[in-house]
Amino acid sequence: MGYKGKREEAKPLILPNLNVERNSEDAFMTDLVAASNELRSSLLLSAKLLPRLKIEPNHMGILIGLMVRLYKLYDTYLYLICDHRLEIALLLGRSVCETAIDLAYLCKNLKAEEFNKFIKVSLATSKKIYDEIENDKSTNSGNRFIQQRIQTSILEDFDEARFKLEEVNYSDLKGFGTIAVRARGCNMEREYLFVFKNLSRLTHASWSEFVKYHLAKSRNLWYANHNYSIPRPQSLDGIAILVTEATENYVNTVVHGFELSDRLKKIREWFLAIAIKHEQFMSMQQ
Secondary structure, three states: OEHHHOOOOOOOOOOOOOOOOOOOHHHHHHHHHHHHHHHHHHHHHHHHEOEOOOOOHHHHHHHHHHHHHHHHHHHHHHHHHHOOOHHHHHHHHHHHHHHHHHHHHHHHOOOHHHHHHHHHHHHHHHHHHHHHHHHHHHOOOOOHHHHHHHHHHHHHHHHHHOOOHHHOOHHHHHOOOOHHHHHHHOOOHHHHHHHHHHHHHHHOOOHHHHHHHHEEEEOOEEEEOOOOOOOOOHHHHHHHHHHHHHHHHHHHHOEOOHHHHHHHHHHHHHHHHHHHHHHHHHHHHO
């Protein structure tokens, strides 16, 4: 059952046949995009389902917000892949992975202190800005109208989160821990290393990224490469497996989504199988 009492019905799941012969990476990409669209629609359906957990409203809001964010990020990621904007898609892919890990972690750790840590991360930055404005006001620096507008917005955020300024410290910015710790807390260490961590080099800019995507070489000299790279199958299967696993946690723990659990499991198993077939294909090309 979805919001406003409207029942959300999933269309029949149609995944490409795993047993057909694929003689090119284009053939793999065609089927991977088709399966990714099935996952995308399943994420949207999952995000529309009514919650069944009885927890504090703001804590439930975090879980719902993560699920909606995961759908929107993955939806846009898939769009960029299909538009052959690989470099930018991979930047977004890191956010997809972090959101999936956070969703899986909180679904497995339904503790009030964990949800409060998540909230305080953003409030700690807001408090730092609030205090900086207070310092400016004490020295008659800055524009009072702008200062008042910013501080009013910050206080509204605190009120919505049901925290007072004095209940949040600057140290809370790191209170939720690292993404590596959270990945370990939901048994996603390998996904963290092979997907999330691998994409970090693109997020922050790195030498390996430049060589692979933004530079070309001639006679031992570098020059600019303005062309976008064409996505390969690896850009779809790893992230899809991580996203599906996180969403399974959500529908099995948070919402009335038992009927979606089997659907997501089939999608995840399809991506696992196609990844193996693609590795076999590449080994035969050597």
